Amino acid sequence: MARILPFTTDPHRETRDLMPWLITGRLEPEEQARVEAHLAACEECSRELAGERALAGEVAELPIATGIGWAAMRDRLDTAARQAAFVPLSPPARRRLTVRKIGTMLAAQAALLAAAVTITLRVEAPTAPYHALGSAPAVMGGNAIVIFRPDARESDISRLLKANDARLVDGPTAANAYVLHLPAAGRTQALDRLRGDAAVVLAEPLEAAALR
Amino acid sequence: MSDGSVAHRQTGDIGNVATPEDLRLFAGVRARELDAFEALYRLYHPRLARFLLNLLRRPQMVEEVLNDTLLVVWERSDTFRGASKLSTWIFAIAYRKAMKALRRLDEPVEDRDAEMRPSDGDAPDAPLGRHRTQEALLAALAKLSPDHRTVVDLTYFHEMGYREIAAIMDCPVDTVKTRMFHARRHLRRLMDGELADWL
Numbered sequence: 001m002a003r004i005l006p007f008t009t010d011p012h013r014e015t016r017d018l019m020p021w022l023i024t025g026r027l028e029p030e031e032q033a034r035v036e037a038h039l040a041a042c043e044e045c046s047r048e049l050a051g052e053r054a055l056a057g058e059v060a061e062l063p064i065a066t067g068i069g070w071a072a073m074r075d076r077l078d079t080a081a082r083q084a085a086f087v088p089l090s091p092p093a094r095r096r097l098t099v100r101k102i103g104t105m106l107a108a109q110a111a112l113l114a115a116a117v118t119i120t121l122r123v124e125a126p127t128a129p130y131h132a133l134g135s136a137p138a139v140m141g142g143n144a145i146v147i148f149r150p151d152a153r154e155s156d157i158s159r160l161l162k163a164n165d166a167r168l169v170d171g172p173t174a175a176n177a178y179v180l181h182l183p184a185a186g187r188t189q190a191l192d193r194l195r196g197d198a199a200v201v202l203a204e205p206l207e208a209a210a211l212r
Numbered sequence: 213m214s215d216g217s218v219a220h221r222q223t224g225d226i227g228n229v230a231t232p233e234d235l236r237l238f239a240g241v242r243a244r245e246l247d248a249f250e251a252l253y254r255l256y257h258p259r260l261a262r263f264l265l266n267l268l269r270r271p272q273m274v275e276e277v278l279n280d281t282l283l284v285v286w287e288r289s290d291t292f293r294g295a296s297k298l299s300t301w302i303f304a305i306a307y308r309k310a311m312k313a314l315r316r317l318d319e320p321v322e323d324r325d326a327e328m329r330p331s332d333g334d335a336p337d338a339p340l341g342r343h344r345t346q347e348a349l350l351a352a353l354a355k356l357s358p359d360h361r362t363v364v365d366l367t368y369f370h371e372m373g374y375r376e377i378a379a380i381m382d383c384p385v386d387t388v389k390t391r392m393f394h395a396r397r398h399l400r401r402l403m404d405g406e407l408a409d410w411l
Contacts, residue, residue, distance in 0.1 A: 017392070020368065026374075055400065
């Protein structure tokens with residue numbers, strides 16, 4: 001019988017069906033008025049409402065939580081950007097690629113990052129030899145660019161610089177890139193080591209021409 | 213699932229369009245500002261994580277689907293026109309991604325005849341202690357179909373109206389009400405022993 005009746009003509013059924021949203025206060029005023037009018041007159045529905053409130057409260061308080069966060073998302077964006085913008089790169093072995101088909105999805109972001117690096121380099125690259133305070137004739141231009149992970153610690157950065165005999169020439173740029181000077185002889189190997197480190201997002205050679 | 217795409221759009225939409233806050237937040241995302249995206253991520257991450265974990269029941273899968281969802285938000289930001297609430301748009305993407313992930317597992321997505329069969333749940337002999345109620349409720353939720361679980365969670369945890377849920381699940385509003393009714397009936401039957409503690 002109920003099947004052939006339009007839904008709203010049966011206040012008992014309407015109340016039964018709309019009860020959850022009465023509890024959460026998500027009914028429209030006229031719906032709420034109809035449901036409340038029926039509840040005032042129907043003991044069965046009132047009883048059910050009490051049980052339903054308890055269920056609603058329990059569901060809302062269920063401890064459901066995950067341990068995933070922005071760092072992982074940012075890592076995905078960075079990884080994707082790096083993959084799309086600077087190929088080929090040797091991916092750090094321990095960084096898990098969880099993204100499928102991501103290269104094309106984030107091409108725009110990658111292009112943005114690439115552009116930002118380029119623009120920043122053009123604006124901030126030293127046009128004259130860099131003079132460090134307190135060291136008279138320090139003449140050292142950058143020949144590599146590195147982006148560390150956002151959560152890289154100072155101790156990681158310091159360790160990587162020392163291990164590769166690198167000097168910090170400039171940065172962080174607007175794109176959070178650092179310009180380094182690496183010993184010319186072992187630059188390729190040093191860049192490989194940097195790329196292989198989990199704290200490094202990007203490590204690329206920087207040629208003199210790129211600075212002009 | 214797609215049969216309600218027209219029906220639910222014809223229903224009233226009180227509170228179902230983008231709020232100024234939605235639009236302000238999303239303007240930055242559309243302008244490809246990473247800071248704005250991070251703000252949106254931090255706002256939606258906890259809700260989506262809860263929503264997806266409830267729906268998928270697999271933490272590893274949740275991370276992938278959640279991040280896939282937010283990547284779509286980032287990448288396809290131009291397709292959000294403000295015709296729905298931002299949360300509706302984002303949750304709908306998450307729901308579609310999650311259902312796709314479930315289908316990849318080759319698991320049944322919905323047992324449409326489930327309501328017609330007698331319950332195979334065992335009613336406990338005695339009421340469990342209050343401290344075990346949540347555990348029992350989680351187990352009871354796990355026995356529901358993903359669609360039924362989704363409606364319960366969107367209603368009671370995310371406090372969404374049935375119209376918004378219909379938009380997210382792309383089904384008629386009456387389907388949402390029916391799913392909710394059957395889900396409640398199943399839960400209360402499965403939780404029979406605990407009900408006494410609740411009341």
